[in-house]
Amino acid sequence: MNFTSDNCYGAAAEVIDAFQTANDGAAPSYGEDKLTARLNARMAELFEHDVAMFPVVTGTAANALALATLTPPHGAIVCHPEAHIVADECGAPEFFSNGARLVLAEGGDGKLTPAAIKQALKRLQIGLVHHVQPAAVSITQATECGTCYGLEEIFAISGLAKSRGLKLHMDGARFANALAYLGCSPADATWRAGVDVLSFGGTKNGAFCAEAVVFFDHALVRDFEYRRKRSGHLVSKMRFVSAQLLALIEGDIWLRNARRSNALAQTLAKGLRDIEGVEFAYPIDANSLFVRLPDKTVARLRDAGADFLDWGPSEGGRTLIRLVCSFATPEADVDGFIELARSA
Amino acid sequence: MNFTSDNCYGAAAEVIDAFQTANDGAAPSYGEDKLTARLNARMAELFEHDVAMFPVVTGTAANALALATLTPPHGAIVCHPEAHIVADECGAPEFFSNGARLVLAEGGDGKLTPAAIKQALKRLQIGLVHHVQPAAVSITQATECGTCYGLEEIFAISGLAKSRGLKLHMDGARFANALAYLGCSPADATWRAGVDVLSFGGTKNGAFCAEAVVFFDHALVRDFEYRRKRSGHLVSKMRFVSAQLLALIEGDIWLRNARRSNALAQTLAKGLRDIEGVEFAYPIDANSLFVRLPDKTVARLRDAGADFLDWGPSEGGRTLIRLVCSFATPEADVDGFIELARSA
Amino acid sequence: MNFTSDNCYGAAAEVIDAFQTANDGAAPSYGEDKLTARLNARMAELFEHDVAMFPVVTGTAANALALATLTPPHGAIVCHPEAHIVADECGAPEFFSNGARLVLAEGGDGKLTPAAIKQALKRLQIGLVHHVQPAAVSITQATECGTCYGLEEIFAISGLAKSRGLKLHMDGARFANALAYLGCSPADATWRAGVDVLSFGGTKNGAFCAEAVVFFDHALVRDFEYRRKRSGHLVSKMRFVSAQLLALIEGDIWLRNARRSNALAQTLAKGLRDIEGVEFAYPIDANSLFVRLPDKTVARLRDAGADFLDWGPSEGGRTLIRLVCSFATPEADVDGFIELARSA
């Protein structure tokens, strides 16, 4: 029973198959191959928009490369304290951008709000050489709290961003989960809502190691390709990265996977909801749950072999834990976890 | 007929198999898994030495992370102008090290010499704040010219390096090819010859994307792990990277592969040697050939569908081309290439 | 009437005199001169402690060089949102440190508190590679709000810092003003209270361009001198920077100047206090006042030629303005300002 993260499970069968198929013969390296070209075409179809698309192998690389491309070293990126770029990437945005600043803006349920962004921007006077200069806003979809921005929420943020000359980045490590929740088209969820650049996640949703940075405006690509090479993220046998993303996109495997992990999270939530002392920290939109459980329940689950993360120290006899469902989490594990939690 | 690079072919069958095996069930992420632990143990056995070993997905990342760990930003790394870190990584060493300098030292056949290193160090006064401070020497084994350092050559360089307080890095993107040529043990070719850190290459020799930075001294690891994370090179589903390297090492697939690509290079060389106007630029130790061919021969080969790189402009009716043999290059392609080249 | 900043006035007469004296004949450059050696000795006497002392020409350089020396690129520096390093240095700490992060901790009157620091540190798990690693705390004395930390406040912060393995930096651009307020010795205000590194300010207090980074522990100096050179802050004719600081220290000019500017601030405060609608945002410990004045009063002052900064937009008919007194502000200007402000 592993609910630690959606990166604890491996790859979808279709991805492994795609590997074997991609392995046949020689092909140009560094992304000049046919699979990468096909991926670019598929991404354009998927998003109903011309895109400049660059596969990389980690979400941290996707985010940091995207953000570094959007901001000068003296720039600032407004983001939520819970964002992965803030909390879990060891300063990768600062490294890739040569020292740009993450400016934090609060907001409930792991989501930025226009009001909080405005507040954060107040201290940064445009054109004043003493201040870091706001360059971008970054939102996470689905968020690190397991919630999803509604389209109107994104629209409100992108409207503010545009009015201030800021670009909007979306960390979509769990973009598929958000889309499965929202039920809208990829286009609606991104460029139509004002997103300029998307980190399109594959790894957590059935790939081995495959993400893509998707620009909806070629003018924003600038020196991205030099940055990718220079940071060691231009994989020589790129076709294998592209093959993974193709395997997920073609045949809608990515949405099938995301729907399954979202559904498992709902099952978990439903099963835990009426246990005494249980409290959910956030709405459960995607595939993660943050739930307060009595300490003795937490201990019992661990004793029984359940893996998950504590999301803070015990307080008042309860501990906030994080449970993440993967596309590959066995249903039996979800049922087993619930049963264990309920058995007083 | 693709002789462009050894990264144009895919993965060895054993690597694909290892993927499938590794895909079973859940496992800790970020390198806390059993395969990565096993890889570390295997590496220690292989090198007959305690090692600190860190898998990454590209050779550029391996080199740049290793070098950045060895040098401060105000430091200098002595290397050959033909080194991959100089010629083909778009300034990755400078990026990862926050601006350390590559100081060039010449040497025939793509190899550094102690004399050239001494000459390069002359301009850098130790402890003088106006000068960048020498911190490391980096050699490439096999070199970018298809040659290999003999053990005594490495020993001479490491001796000089140690006497000056410099660490010795080996870019081993084609380490297997060098080892197959030298016929010595991995230990003899590295730490016993004075190498401090090795970029152990897997990708060019049968992996999809797998390299490892191997430290022979734990004290040198310093902040490597933060650097790896911060640069987006800590792969979450690490077991799949480790699985590739394990598949290559266990069963000696890596040496089998390297021996085959070296042998194909010898076959090519033998087949081309007595063509009129043919001239080899360097000795052929590993799996790459640099050969001058008459322009009309070059054109005929290209017309017939052979892929390879020009290594400079046509001069005196001949062009220097590079031919690289992969573990997976079909023998028929080698034979076909020779036949085409010989048919006047 | 210029109350914009204490950097709007020039140099003390003693500093100009020192220039002329220092100008005689030739001397070793880059800090190998006798004046710099004498300054080092005087600083040691002043602080009753062995020091490693490095003159630079701007406060931003002093702060950023000090902080970059204390933190690795993957490190974090805890500081107050109002700190100069956060609000007014265009990301210099990030630039010099190659991308370390400023982690903000709140606190009233522009001062950090141990509780706020603890809260900020909560999110950063020591040794976890995904998190930036806390390395230092930086406090500003006197603060950007015109207040001063009491010795016990510094002691509480340094105690916490030490218990967490963090170094304590003090931005002392207005250190003289703080000392004049506290009435204690330089030693009591710094190393005896647990400060590891001090940015000792001269410019705002009577120098033309002279600050010094003062380390109270030689082991912390590390690669500081390379950083200073590499960032263009090793002035060739260093003796003239040292001469300025010597002129301030010898004869206690620095304290005389600071006492005067503090006293002028008190005069201003006293003169403004009982005007209707007047409100002080912070206690007035040093030489800066933050005061809310009716908008019509603000307009009248500006019309009459008074220069000062608005510290936010008008709210409820009043505007928060900042008034800074310099060692060289004419008493008549202070009186004139008060008179203007009082004339309804």
Place this chain on the structure above:
Amino acid sequence: MNFTSDNCYGAAAEVIDAFQTANDGAAPSYGEDKLTARLNARMAELFEHDVAMFPVVTGTAANALALATLTPPHGAIVCHPEAHIVADECGAPEFFSNGARLVLAEGGDGKLTPAAIKQALKRLQIGLVHHVQPAAVSITQATECGTCYGLEEIFAISGLAKSRGLKLHMDGARFANALAYLGCSPADATWRAGVDVLSFGGTKNGAFCAEAVVFFDHALVRDFEYRRKRSGHLVSKMRFVSAQLLALIEGDIWLRNARRSNALAQTLAKGLRDIEGVEFAYPIDANSLFVRLPDKTVARLRDAGADFLDWGPSEGGRTLIRLVCSFATPEADVDGFIELARSA
């Protein structure tokens, strides 16, 4: 007798006077003052061209800020191995540019040649993501070898640079000395010869610490001002830096000073020329001499109190030494040095 460097002497009397004058009253800080505005106007007159001009306090800062503005982090700057930016700034160009590369091109007498630049550019394929991308050429005028580029030499280099899309930077730490030698106008020596950005030196020629980055094209300024602030080089009391440069320019003090130091170098050369065993390493155009003297002569000079730098180890009984004349070097010292050298 100090011939170590032209930064061993202090400031011209006019500069000290200018300080005193500038010290009167309050003025806007950070370059918004009248003296800085006047300096900008004077510079435009001097160069007969609209300029964007930014005072800084060290030559290293001027060079590194100028170069970082001209090149992206993945860029390359072609320069001579003897250039100050290569040999004496501890990697400042790399630091300020976030890791751009200095690509070396040889050339006699410390001067780059178009042929050497072409050769250096050969290895860097434009638009190829694996290669650092050439962005600028930097020349030093007068050179570190005491020679000067003729106008036609600069023109040939700038022509090549322009044809390759590279910008031309001139390190003019001793620009006045070059101008005094060439006898042409500042305009002829810079933008009319194709120079895009000039580091205009004041410190070595009579200022205490004053240089200026002079852009001849406003479009090239880009984010220079953020870079200057972010690197701690925006001096708050800027008027004192500007005052120094004004004092040098107004009244042609800078040329008077440079003519004097050049003339002293000629006197030295003349006096040493016919001593047995004397050999000059380079033509003596400006204020520096590189001369081989018998070791016993070198020893005798040192014993007599002469200060100068060895420019390499003793070879064949002779040592190459560097002698630099300052605007303030006493004539008696020059005569004394010659006399000592001649007395067998």
